Every structure is written in C-alpha cells, then in structure tokens.
Amino acid sequence: MALVEISNLEKSYRVGETDVPVLKGIDLEIDEGEFVALMGPSGCGKSTLMNILGCLDRPSRGRILLKGQDLGHLSDRDLARIRREEIGFVFQNFNLIGRISNLKNVELPMTLKETAKNLRRDRAMELLESVGLGHRLDYSPSNLSGGERQRVAIARALANDPSIILADEPTGNLDERSTSDIMDIMRELNGEGRTIVMVTHDIETTRCCNRVIWMRDGTIQEDAS
C-alpha cells in the first residue's frame, strides 16, 4: 500500500458567484521512502496540493488517503492530530516563532502532542545537534542566518517523527551555500528512509530527488522517476 493515494482530486475556490477550479482531477501515489519534487509555474496548483496533503485544506471532490486514512472526512481535531503526528512542514519563510528559543521551537510540536518534558527536551537537543546547531539551543531564531533558521525548521519538522515531510520551496529564500547545506540534510533524511515531498522552482535542487512531478493548470503534466 502506498503511503499517499490520491485519486481524482479536485479543488475549487468560490470567487464571487463562480467556482474557480485550481486542481482538476489529480491522480497520484507516493510510496514510503520516495523523495518527490513538485514543479510547475506559479498558479499551477502545487501549493494547493501541498496544503491538502498537509491537512491544512480539504478537497472539493475526490479522495486522498494518508496511510490508508481518508483525509477528506476527518474532523478539524483529527486533521490537527495528523498535522501534529504524521506531517512535518518545512516552509520557504521558515515560520519559526521569534520570541522563543530554537530549542523551544523544536519542542513545540512535541509540546502540542503532550510529550513528557524531559523526553521532548532530549529529542529537541538531539535534533538540533543533528542539523549542526547544538551550540545555538538557547538562541532566538532571529539571531540566526537564513540557512540556520531553515535547519531549525527541519529539526522542528522531525520532532514527532512524521510519516512524511512536506517542504514548500525550502531553499527559496536561501543563498547558494545554504541551499546546498539544506539539500544535503534533505538527502540524508531521505537516505534514512524518510518520505519527502518538496515544491521547488530550482531545477538544481531536484537532483537529489528520485521523482519529479510537473504540474500545469491544475493537472499533472509529467511524472518522471
């Protein structure tokens, strides 16, 4: 069984009196351990697909299963639980909370899951060390460079050991050096068997992916392994 099974997925938004379709019947399967790049021009629907996959939005029609569970029919509470336990988000603009330390930022998903204090502290320290920021635990994210912030964000995404990592242009705001650092980490994670779906505009970053999906106008145009 595939980790993610999407069939005939449609999403449209209501603008005034009319429905504007954004996703027009997507069929897609993602297996465990895959590193998928999602590419396409702006407005092609890749962010919408990521939002639905990340349980931040619901499909208008069709089916989406994560580990066999239909995401289209879950309550808000259950969707929040899946975001917390099954999904790790990495955003283009990092989305860290500036007024708490890096350690607390990484602990936050575990805090929401009500993990015991000492366990989550140990785990957060371990994760920050693994991304090379063991010496920046008590710093505020605002004192870090863009590349460092994104590493904190990756550590946070891994906190609850999710089934899938969704990265929305993770290197979009980074310089070349940091981009290469982040992609190294991504590759390592994939090497450990983690499933990653990454939206990107940078063809260079797709090198470490084992599958590239091209979208256009709400449909999948090409799916190349």
Added chain:
Amino acid sequence: MRPDDMLEYVLSSFRSDWRRAFMSSLGIIIGVISIVALLSVGQGLYGGVSEQFGDMDMDLISVRPGSEMVMGPGPGSRPVLSSAEPAEFDHKDVKIVENVLGVDAVYPLKTARALLSFRGDNSSVNIVGISPENHDDMKDSVARGRFLTGSDYKAAVVSSDVAENSFRMKISPGNQIRVYSADKSRYMDLKVVGVLEEDEDPSYASNDGIYVSHRAMKEFLDSENYYYDSIIVRARDSAEVEVVAEKVEKALSRTHRNEAYSVEAMTTIFESVLEVLNMIKYALAGIGSISLVVGAIGISNVMMLTVKERTHEIGVMKAIGATTWDVRALYLLDAGMLGLVSSLVGILLGTLVSNFVGSVAMLPMEVTAQSVALGLLFGVSITTVAGIYPANKAAVLDPIEALRGE
C-alpha cells in the same frame, strides 16, 4: 497542550512583550484599586460611625411623645403624620415604666434652650431637667464637686464643655450662675455644685448642657403643665433591649391610648444607620466596578490587537498541530493571567491608597478579606470574559490565511 506548558507559553509572551501586558493590565489595575479602595472607604465610614455609636449605650430605650409617621390609606400612598395628639408624660408614667420587667433605670428629661450668664459673659446652653436620684450613671463622672441630690433645689451640675470653654473664666463648684429663658422674660440663679468630666455627658444629652432638678426646671419654665420631653429607659440586659422596649410600649399604651408617642431602642436606630452605610459601601464598590468594566474593554481591545499581530504565529501553531481548543485556551489563559496579575497589583496598590485615605480622613480604614476577594474575583473573571471574543477569533483563524499574514 498541557496546562503547565500553556502557562509557560503565556508567560514567555508576557516576557517578550511586557509593554503590551502592562498597557492592557493598567485598566484592570485601576479598576481593582477603585474596588478595594472604595470598599474600604465604605468600610471605614461604617467602622467610624459604629465607633461613634459604640460610645452610646446600647441598653437604652428612648420614649418620646409626638407623632409617628404612619402609612396613609390605600396602596402606594406616602407616609403621613398620624393625626393623634402627642402623649404627655409625667411622673406617673415614670412609675409605670419603672415597674416594667427588665427595666433597670428610668431617666425622665426636660430640655430647654437657655442663656447662661456668668460674670458678665453670656452663652447659649441646653438646660436639662433630671431626677438626680435616678442618675447613678452620672454620679461617677463628676470631675470636680459633686452630683445633684434629691434635696438640691437651685443647684446645677455643668458639663465640661460649658465649664471650660464657654466663658472667659472657668466655672467651678461654688460659683453662682444665672440662666435666662430664651425670651429673657424670666431668670433663675443657680449654684454650681459640680462639673462633669470631659466626654462624660450621657449619650442621651447634648454636651453643652447644664443639669438641674425637675423642681428647679419647673420653676424656671414657669408653666402650669410640666411634661417630660423624653423618658430614657435603661434595660437591665442589653441583649433584651428590644423585648423591654415592647413591654414599655405595651405598659404605656394602657394610659396613652390613641396618643402619639414612640418607643425606640437605640439598637434599632443604630441598625438602620448601619444598613444605610452598608448600602453606601456597595454603591461605592459599584462605582469601582464601572472602572473595572472600562478596564476590561481596554484588555479586550489590546487582545484583539495582539491576535491581529500574532496571526502568523497562530497560523504556524495550527500548521504544526495546535487544535482550535489549544489556541482558544492559550488566549483565554493569557487574558486570565493578565487579570490575575493585575488584580494582585491592584489589591496591593488599593490597600496603600486606602491606608493613605484613612490617615488623611482619620477613618479606621480596613481592607477586609471580602474586598480582596471581590477585587480578585471581579478582576480575573472580567478579564477572562473580555478575552473570550479575541480568543475565539484567534481559534477559528484559517491556518492557510493566517500563515499568509505577517
């Protein structure tokens, strides 16, 4: 999210944004200060007045001739004076009252304004006719000389205020004084036999009084019908004073049927004054609550701004798995904590303010557990209620929209 983690998160937001916390709590602090201070001003008034009343003898009953207010005919009518003639009390009534069970002493009084002349100075005083043999209560409060006896005729005992402060020279026992009637048509020479101690006038008389026997008073007034202005009755047991008052009324009603008079225990008068003071106290607290409500509106506004400012953060929280309930509880806790801290600060400052007011106004100020509890309860509950709307607004934010917000 566990409550202790929520608390830690909220405290971290206070630390990072203490100006916001301070500005939003200012209204509540002021509100709680007003509640605590105004309640204790009320309590101070209450205490001050009860202290004054405490000097009064609570075992006394006052019997006075005159009309009582009675309700007029028909519903909703205003009180009117009863049409009955005022009762006229004389020595026979004194005997009747003396025989009532539970009565310890009876002091019939007759008071008139008079002009007192002493060595060329004049001063207006109250001249009070008494039965000297009944007044065991005044015998021990003579500072100089002695008290009147049953055999004294044209003799007077002078209150301390009149003796010390009314004339250029102090009045001493053995001095001669002259009292003129209000219209100066009559006068009487009296010999001073005693001066009372300061503040030792009986509570039922004024402190600018001179005391003479009824015999002297009757001659001074030169009226055919000599009736008492009031009969003060002392009950044997102050706990029984109201029962004794009822018995006195019953005993007098036999000879004064259809006449107007009142029999009132001092405790009854005292209680009604305290009741009014209590009302004043809570009215003051009500005024305090208004400032608290204004403070709460302030908190609500600042929290709405906070939610707007933190829209992005709320989006992040939701994206990484916070439920609607987590977000709502966080912001309610934020408001509740602001309320708690501001209330505690308000109580502290309110105590200082009321102590200051107390020392300036010379009132026995007291911050009671009740006013502290009220301040705390109102402070915390009103801020939490004020936080409900902003917290709900934060909780129902769409995470995608919120993440877009900066």
